[in-house]
Amino acid sequence: MDKPDPTRHTKTRTKKESLSREEHQKQLEFQREAIVHLNALYNYALHLTMNPSDAEDLVQETYLKAYRFFNSFERGTNCKAWLFKILKNNYINRFRKNSKEPGKVDYDLIKDFYHSIKDTRSDTSETESDYFHSLLHEEVYQALHSLPEEFREVIQLCDIEGFTYEEIANMVESPIGTVRSRLYRGRKLLRAQLEGYAKKYGFNTNNSQ
Amino acid sequence: MNCKKAGVLISASVDGELSLNEEQEFLLHLSECEECRLEFEDAKKTKMIIKEKIIQFKAPQALIMSIMQLTSLGTKEHEDTLLYE
Numbered sequence: 001m002d003k004p005d006p007t008r009h010t011k012t013r014t015k016k017e018s019l020s021r022e023e024h025q026k027q028l029e030f031q032r033e034a035i036v037h038l039n040a041l042y043n044y045a046l047h048l049t050m051n052p053s054d055a056e057d058l059v060q061e062t063y064l065k066a067y068r069f070f071n072s073f074e075r076g077t078n079c080k081a082w083l084f085k086i087l088k089n090n091y092i093n094r095f096r097k098n099s100k101e102p103g104k105v106d107y108d109l110i111k112d113f114y115h116s117i118k119d120t121r122s123d124t125s126e127t128e129s130d131y132f133h134s135l136l137h138e139e140v141y142q143a144l145h146s147l148p149e150e151f152r153e154v155i156q157l158c159d160i161e162g163f164t165y166e167e168i169a170n171m172v173e174s175p176i177g178t179v180r181s182r183l184y185r186g187r188k189l190l191r192a193q194l195e196g197y198a199k200k201y202g203f204n205t206n207n208s209q
Numbered sequence: 210m211n212c213k214k215a216g217v218l219i220s221a222s223v224d225g226e227l228s229l230n231e232e233q234e235f236l237l238h239l240s241e242c243e244e245c246r247l248e249f250e251d252a253k254k255t256k257m258i259i260k261e262k263i264i265q266f267k268a269p270q271a272l273i274m275s276i277m278q279l280t281s282l283g284t285k286e287h288e289d290t291l292l293y294e
Contacts, residue, residue, distance in 0.1 A: 027280045042268035056272050063276045140262035158224060159259040165226045184220040191255055
């Protein structure tokens, strides 16, 4: 804690200085637990909204809410999962209300979106002849987005974000068994999509090759 | 365990989410069934593909800054972690 500075006693205290010790502790803990997940949340928001500026709003809102209700975060549980759930709820409240066809895929939009914020990250696995490795980022992204939302969501949370089935079940408010079967079915669909791309390149996708 | 039953378990097994019993039975079946073994390998690959091919973007710096300001402390350390991770 800061020691009182005798030369400053006549000045007006800034907001920061007048924070209580508890508030200060809360801030520190929040930074340690919550802020470290900012990149993951931003990516999740991008996937949901497919629009960088909406994604920023969504993340901003999520952190505001999370900070306000940080006391209700159960210490020792996965803070990332907690934040994801808040973001998802915000998303539903804000964006889904006016969307009539949430399951509809706009491939042009995906393509535009992907090109508009494409990373410079180079692909190191191009040399492999395996058909999986021939797939482009954009194609995998498109295949994922062609899935019905309930499947896409669990695959994303499991494979990209690394949440456990229990955490996912809590996030999507369904039993673990449902998460398990959605992943099973979703992956089947996804594989079929990816194999479709692979065939386009003339790869033999049979097991027996 | 037959192939049909094993097929349903492949997905959860890739995630390490089978119960101990299921896992044992599943592995036993894999040791006897080439087809399911290949299927299992493919499932692992598919998971990896999703992980590797979906680009993870960095949050814009302006967003990081404004969220740091929400909690007003703005410690240098955390900003560095996020920006240069």
